[in-house]
Structure formats: structure tokens, C-alpha cells
Amino acid sequence: MAMTSTTGTPVPQTSAIGLLTGKVVLITGASRGIGAAAAHLFAREGAAVVLAARSTDALERLAGRIRLEGGRADTVALDLADAASIRAAVDRVEQLHGRLDGAFNNGATIQQPGPLESTSEEDIDEQFTVNFRAHWTAMTAQAALMRRNPGNPADPGAGGAAIVNTSSIGSRRANPALPAYGAMKRALNSLTETAAVTWARYGIRVNAITPGGTATQMIEEWETATPGITERINATVPLGRMAEPREVAEVAAWLLSDRASMVTGALVPVDGGAGA
Numbered sequence: 001m002a003m004t005s006t007t008g009t010p011v012p013q014t015s016a017i018g019l020l021t022g023k024v025v026l027i028t029g030a031s032r033g034i035g036a037a038a039a040h041l042f043a044r045e046g047a048a049v050v051l052a053a054r055s056t057d058a059l060e061r062l063a064g065r066i067r068l069e070g071g072r073a074d075t076v077a078l079d080l081a082d083a084a085s086i087r088a089a090v091d092r093v094e095q096l097h098g099r100l101d102g103a104f105n106n107g108a109t110i111q112q113p114g115p116l117e118s119t120s121e122e123d124i125d126e127q128f129t130v131n132f133r134a135h136w137t138a139m140t141a142q143a144a145l146m147r148r149n150p151g152n153p154a155d156p157g158a159g160g161a162a163i164v165n166t167s168s169i170g171s172r173r174a175n176p177a178l179p180a181y182g183a184m185k186r187a188l189n190s191l192t193e194t195a196a197v198t199w200a201r202y203g204i205r206v207n208a209i210t211p212g213g214t215a216t217q218m219i220e221e222w223e224t225a226t227p228g229i230t231e232r233i234n235a236t237v238p239l240g241r242m243a244e245p246r247e248v249a250e251v252a253a254w255l256l257s258d259r260a261s262m263v264t265g266a267l268v269p270v271d272g273g274a275g276a
């Protein structure tokens with residue numbers, strides 16, 4: 001059955017091809033939105049997924065649905081504001097599977113929308129902690145586990161592990177509506193490129209995606225604070241509509257797969273042309 005977008009236009013559907021067969025993938029921000037769509041997609045593509053977020057009830061329901069579909073899914077409680085909780089989540093993956101092939105660092109929070117001069121110190125601190133520092137903590141723990149993977153190839157070209165960070169179109173240029181969010185996402189782009197260069201020698205690829213407007217709760221929260229923003233975002237997209245969460249997850253799946261074996265340090269737009 002054809003799915004429709006926020007503007008009522010059809011969204012193409014895809015069939016599983018086993019893109020992530022045999023891989024263990026950790027997904028943060030998996031309780032809803034892009035992360036939940038990624039959980040379904042990665043599992044359908046053959047990955048054993050470990051789902052992380054604060055809302056453990058939502059994670060359990062999601063994992064249950066994935067298992068009913070024949071997939072492999074476990075859950076772990078994770079608060080991105082708490083470094084110890086992030087390291088514990090990666091430890092949990094090691095206990096469950098003894099390895100980590102892919103990490104989709106996707107969890108993040110939106111700031112109170114508004115101009116630079118009214119952005120609060122609390123928002124700056126939260127954006128730094130949850131949307132930037134957490135990714136540094138997560139990536140370093142993940143890379144350490146990936147380096148311990150049994151059979152980790154010494155040859156960087158031989159197909160090792162991969163990390164994908166969710167940045168944003170809002171990182172690419174001035175961001176007058178979400179200044180702290182945009183700044184931390186741009187910092188994440190830098191960290192992504194640095195990690196890619198640093199860990200290439202261990203066969204770990206690191207990339208980021210920069211989604212444009214995507215129909216999730218994050219946009220609903222922005223719409224509540226700034227009525228009309230959904231329509232305004234749709235109007236800026238050359239393809240004429242916001243992305244559905246699965247369409248963003250598809251790009252992360254490819255970047256995590258061996259099909260992207262020569263792609264590292266890339267910031268890949270998933271924005272319907274809005275950043276072009």
C-alpha cells in the first residue's frame with residue numbers, strides 16, 4: 001500500500017535486500033521518529049538492533065514489534081545527558097553481542113525556538129550536553145568496542161565497522177530560529193570529520209547525515225512554538241515535501257552497510273534539495 005507524506009503525496013516504498021545482514025547496530029533516539037524508523041528498517045535489513053533512549057516502555061513496544069516481524073531487537077535505557085549512562089549502554093551491547101558493527105547516533109533534543117538574543121543559558125547548556133558532548137562520549141566508547149570486535153580487520157579497506165551521526169540541515173548555514181541547536185550540530189559535523197580521519201586506520205568509517213525537515217515529534221514541538229513552520233519548511237523543499245522518517249533512515253542504513261565501504265568523513269544531505 002502506498003504511504004503518503006505530510007502534503008498527501010505518495011512516498012516510495014522499498015523492499016529489504018539484506019543490506020545489514022549479520023551486523024550488530026546500536027541506535028540512539030530509537031524510541032520514536034527517525035530512530036524508530038531506523039530500528040524497523042535496520043532489523044528488516046538483517047541487523048540485530050539494540051535500541052536506546054530514555055522512554056524504555058516505548059523501546060520495549062518497538063522491540064516487541066520487530067521480534068514479531070522476525071527481527072532481532074534488544075533495548076537499553078540511555079540518557080544522553082549522562083555520560084555514564086552512555087558508556088553503560090555501549091557496555092550492554094558488548095554483554096549482549098560481544099561486538100558492535102554499526103552505531104547510529106541519532107538521539108537529540110530541540111531547543112526553545114527563538115533568536116540568538118533570547119536563547120537561554122539553559123538551552124545552550126542542554127544543546128551542548130545532549131546534542132554534542134553525548135556524541136563524543138558515545139563515539140569514543142563505540143569505537144573502542146569496535147576495535148575489540150573479533151576478527152576486526154587490520155586493513156582499513158577490508159570492511160570494518162561504521163558510525164553514522166544525525167546532524168541537520170540547520171548545521172550548514174546561519175540558523176536564526178534555532179541558534180544553539182544549529183551550532184552544536186555544526187560542531188558535530190567537525191567531530192564526525194575528525195573521527196573519520198582518526199579512526200580510518202582501524203577500519204572504522206564515520207559519517208553524518210544532515211536531514212532537512214522530517215515529519216516527527218521534533219517538528220510537532222517546533223510547530224507548537226512557531227505555528228506555520230511545517231508549511232514554511234515544506235515550501236522550501238524542491239521535492240515539495242518533508243521527509244518521512246524512513247526515508248532518512250534509508251540513508252543511514254546505506255552508510256552503515258559495506259556498500260558504503262569507501263565513504264567516510266561525509267556529511268550527507270537528506271533534505272529533498274532544500275540545502276542545494
Ligand SMILES: NC(=O)c1ccc[n+]([C@@H]2O[C@H](COP(=O)([O-])OP(=O)(O)OC[C@H]3O[C@@H](n4cnc5c(N)ncnc54)[C@H](OP(=O)(O)O)[C@@H]3O)[C@@H](O)[C@H]2O)c1
Binds near residue numbers: 054055078166169218
Ligand atoms: N525532524 C526533523 O525535521 C529533523 C531535521 C534535522 C535533523 N533532525 C535530527 O534527527 C534526529 C532524530 O530526531 P527526530 O526528528 O526523530 O526527533 P524526535 O521524534 O523528537 O526523537 C528524538 C529521539 O531522541 C531521544 N532523546 C532526546 N533526548 C534524549 C536524551 N537526553 N537521552 C536519550 N535520548 C534522548 C528521544 O527519546 P526519549 O525522549 O525517549 O529519550 C527520541 O527517541 C535528531 O538528531 C534531530 O536533531 C531532525
